[in-house]
Amino acid sequence: MDKSVLFVLVTFLAYSAAPAFGTRHAEHTLNARLQSRFRRGIPDKDLGDVIKICSQNPVDLAFVVDASRSIGRRNFTIGLGFVQDMVRMYDIAPDMVRIAVTTFGYGVYEGASFSFSRYKTQPEVLEAIAQLYYYEGGRTDTGDAIAYMEKKQMVEARPEVPHVAIVLTDGTSQRRYFTRDMAKRARDSGIKMFAVGVGRWVKEEELINIAGDPSRVFRVTNYEELKTIKEELAYQTCYEKPKPTPPPKAEPCGSKHPSDIYFVMDQVALGQDGVGWTTQFMSHTVDQEQMGEGMQFGLISGICPFDSGFSLDTYSQSLSLKKRIRQNGSPKRLAQLVGQLLTSAFSESQGHRPDSRKVGVIFLGGKMDTRALLDEMKAAAINGVKLFFANTGNVSQDVLDKLSLMGTVLEGQSTREQSAIFTNLLCPPQN
Structure with missing residues (x-):
């Protein structure tokens, strides 16, 4: 004692x-x-x-x-x-x-x-x-x-x-x-x-x-x-x-709001630096905890078999998905790629689930046919695709203002910042 x-x-x-x-x-x-x-x-x-x-x-x-x-x-x-x-x-x-x-x-x-x-x-x-x-x-x-x-x-x-x-x-x-x-x-x-x-x-x-x-x-x-x-x-x-009773575990965002998310990018227009930027954005996004259960990801990046991206039901594991994201091939014009959101991307044959939100993340940068792009964006929004615009740089404020009428322009300078904003908008933090 x-x-x-x-x-x-x-x-x-x-x-x-x-x-x-x-x-x-x-x-x-x-x-x-x-x-x-x-x-x-x-x-x-x-x-x-x-x-x-x-x-x-x-x-x-x-x-x-x-x-x-x-x-x-x-x-x-x-x-x-x-x-x-x-x-x-x-x-x-x-x-x-x-x-x-x-x-x-x-x-x-x-x-x-x-x-x-x-x-x-x-x-x-x-x-x-x-x-x-x-x-x-x-x-x-x-x-x-x-x-x-x-x-x-x-x-x-x-x-x-x-x-x-x-x-x-x-x-x-x-x-x-x-x-x-x-x-x-x-x-x-x-x-x-x-x-x-x-x-x-x-x-x-x-x-x-x-x-x-x-x-x-x-x-x-x-x-x-x-x-x-x-x-x-x-x-x-x-x-x-x-011992205190632990609070009930929050229901995953994807359980309440399952989402089918397409990343859309024109690799030729973006160039090597822009493609690197988008790759980081996509990697940060699929790493987010909220983006686990109930979420599917696809990539639209070209029209040839070797560079066309992948459909929603191709990858079920985050590690495989991230590995594929880093292997982006050659390009197609951005407006045409966005058009696929209306034609084939959100179809059951590509893994789309009828009860899931349609989400498109459009990477902006480089040379773009602005008029054609705005037309395709407007049509996608009218058809129920929830659009987000990630600015890789060098996009005029006038274009961003017009796009903001059809979806959400992600703020922030870095890929990590824009990815976090996108995730929180899609899956708001629970209080």
């Missing part, structure tokens, strides 16, 4: 004890503050159906430390070291974790105790603990110490954060029923109690009476073994959070 204990107790109290204070708003505010600070301690643990959450949260934490004669000065010092190790796990600050300490033996040693408001930083708390005097008391007045902690120290505790106390002792108190009653009163006031018993002389009944629940009782053979209960205490006191 070394450095993880303090961190874990904070977590346990923040999530299991906080509802007792009825402060949902305050808990939300404190959790928001926590996000701006670094976190210490053990990581969350995935247990299948639930996740063990072990993150630090604001808390007022009181240590009640046995300083009776049976402990001895050496073990008392080791016990204080254990408390210091726990404190080092915390973000000590007025709005985060605050520490109070009470020592006891023959009654309560107020001169070797301090309250929550006394020290405000981790170095101050660590130094104060190191300076606590060992009084070597002749009794074990555990009940008096618990009552002092509850009446004198917890009155300074913040109402909006969990309150927790850890009692460290090596023996059974002289007035065990008084100890039982004082611990119950502390728990009833909203303090989560933990009991750590060291050695064989402290009775199990006493520890349970202090903690109120066997799951919050921890035992070790001697002070040197305090660190051995680290993992047990840590993961026992983390709270369990059910």
Whole structure:
């Protein structure tokens, strides 16, 4: 039970004890503050159906430390070291974790105790603990110490954060029923109690009476073994959070709106640079996630068998399609190629599906018969082909304006930009 204990107790109290204070708003505010600070301690643990959450949260934490004669000065010092190790796990600050300490033996040693408001930083708390005097008391007045902690120290505790106390002792108190009653009163006031018993002389009944629940009782053979209960205490006191139900997976665009998409290009007019540009555009487009299920692609690029492109149902896999796109052959005039959208391209023999949208992506650039092209574009639009125009460069604004009356001119300078715009227009992102 070394450095993880303090961190874990904070977590346990923040999530299991906080509802007792009825402060949902305050808990939300404190959790928001926590996000701006670094976190210490053990990581969350995935247990299948639930996740063990072990993150630090604001808390007022009181240590009640046995300083009776049976402990001895050496073990008392080791016990204080254990408390210091726990404190080092915390973000000590007025709005985060605050520490109070009470020592006891023959009654309560107020001169070797301090309250929550006394020290405000981790170095101050660590130094104060190191300076606590060992009084070597002749009794074990555990009940008096618990009552002092509850009446004198917890009155300074913040109402909006969990309150927790850890009692460290090596023996059974002289007035065990008084100890039982004082611990119950502390728990009833909203303090989560933990009991750590060291050695064989402290009775199990006493520890349970202090903690109120066997799951919050921890035992070790001697002070040197305090660190051995680290993992047990840590993961026992983390709270369990059910795993969130993942949101339903968005239905692919092609399932709702299947589309048959033809790329149309005149390779002679475009030239080597233009063909390279269109090839990149097509590759970027078929790579888009939205362009998977339900989408078919075809290419119209010539009239001879070796350069005529390919029909909609030729390629079913993206990799094969991209490989074919990179093998474009020689050309035909663009207006004539667009004309194929009206005659043969969108036919069942070429793989067109009657329930799919007809989409044409026309690559503009190089030398074009503008008048003939506009006529073919108008006819395609009238016949239900949804037209998109990808400008490879050097197309006049006048031509683009006229084409925009028949379809969508894709904005952007690069192939990647225009491809992304085309994809989002065809398959708008789901909110």
